[in-house]
Amino acid sequence: MFTRLLLLCSLLVLLLVGTARAQDLLTKRNGDEVAVKVVEITPSEVKYRRADNPDGPLISIWRSDVFLIRYANGTKEVLNAPPATASGGVPISTAAAHTAFPTDVPTVNNQSPDDAILDEPIRLDGPRIGFTILSANVLDKARESIPDLNPFLTQFGWQFESRLFRLPNGVSGLVEFVPLVGGLEQGKFLPSVSGLLGMRGAKGFEFGVGPNITPLGANLVLAMGTSFRSNGVNFPVNLAVVPGNGGTRVSLMLGFNARHR
Numbered sequence: 001m002f003t004r005l006l007l008l009c010s011l012l013v014l015l016l017v018g019t020a021r022a023q024d025l026l027t028k029r030n031g032d033e034v035a036v037k038v039v040e041i042t043p044s045e046v047k048y049r050r051a052d053n054p055d056g057p058l059i060s061i062w063r064s065d066v067f068l069i070r071y072a073n074g075t076k077e078v079l080n081a082p083p084a085t086a087s088g089g090v091p092i093s094t095a096a097a098h099t100a101f102p103t104d105v106p107t108v109n110n111q112s113p114d115d116a117i118l119d120e121p122i123r124l125d126g127p128r129i130g131f132t133i134l135s136a137n138v139l140d141k142a143r144e145s146i147p148d149l150n151p152f153l154t155q156f157g158w159q160f161e162s163r164l165f166r167l168p169n170g171v172s173g174l175v176e177f178v179p180l181v182g183g184l185e186q187g188k189f190l191p192s193v194s195g196l197l198g199m200r201g202a203k204g205f206e207f208g209v210g211p212n213i214t215p216l217g218a219n220l221v222l223a224m225g226t227s228f229r230s231n232g233v234n235f236p237v238n239l240a241v242v243p244g245n246g247g248t249r250v251s252l253m254l255g256f257n258a259r260h261r
Helices: 002-021 094-100 136-142
Strands: 024-028 033-041 045-050 059-062 066-070 076-078 126-134 152-166 172-182 190-200 206-214 217-230 233-244 247-255
Touching: 024 045, 126 136, 126 172, 136 247, 152 247, 172 206, 190 217, 206 233
Parallel strands: none
Antiparallel strands: 024 033, 024 066, 033 045, 045 059, 066 076, 126 152, 126 247, 152 172, 172 190, 190 206, 206 217, 217 233, 233 247
16 A cells, blocks of 8 residues: 555656646746746747646747746756846846946836837738729729720739738738739739738738729728738738729739748
8 A cells, every 4th residue: 555655656746847847947137937838039029828827828028038048858048147236136227237237138128018029020922813893883984994894803913011010919010012903804904003001910810001093093992801821821811992983892812921031
């Protein structure tokens, strides 16, 4: 009986030790330690999930706030020097620390976790294919200069996208430039150009607004959509509405792109 109890306790200890070792330990520059699972380290952030909630939300903190990370395999990575202290153990002010230790990694004053990250320019360019439906009034006006035009037009083109900023919660600011050619199935060549300024959420939902220029004139375009991601490739689906010219044009566009700098 005693032998069985001893074996059970030994197995329990081994299980607890294995669990403890399966986590990373993040030490902040203020001395706080957090048991985590590090997911990604970027030039600006450290992204992790808490070890006690491995399926929980992805948390981001500024890299400049992290002193070191001890990984589960025993290795460690020093990201920044700890805060400087005076001989009595009292922390030196940020300004004084920078004066005394000019080679330290600089901290950013008055920085909030909600501040935008601006140092990662990202481009997501790629082809677009879809169709446009013209309302009756828009079709009548278009037929004044383009006879025999049908209300259903195929569209082919390219989307040029740049990310302006990204927040730690995943929300991004975008600017897009989309040239298209429509009507090829009817033997027509109908160019259009749209410029959009918009936002994309952490889960891929996006919306934007901007000018649209076609042979019919200039109007405002409103667009919304989402993106699906698979194996590093994004598959955007967008719905665009152009009110004006006495009616409305509605377009549905599909495509794909991959991240590059």
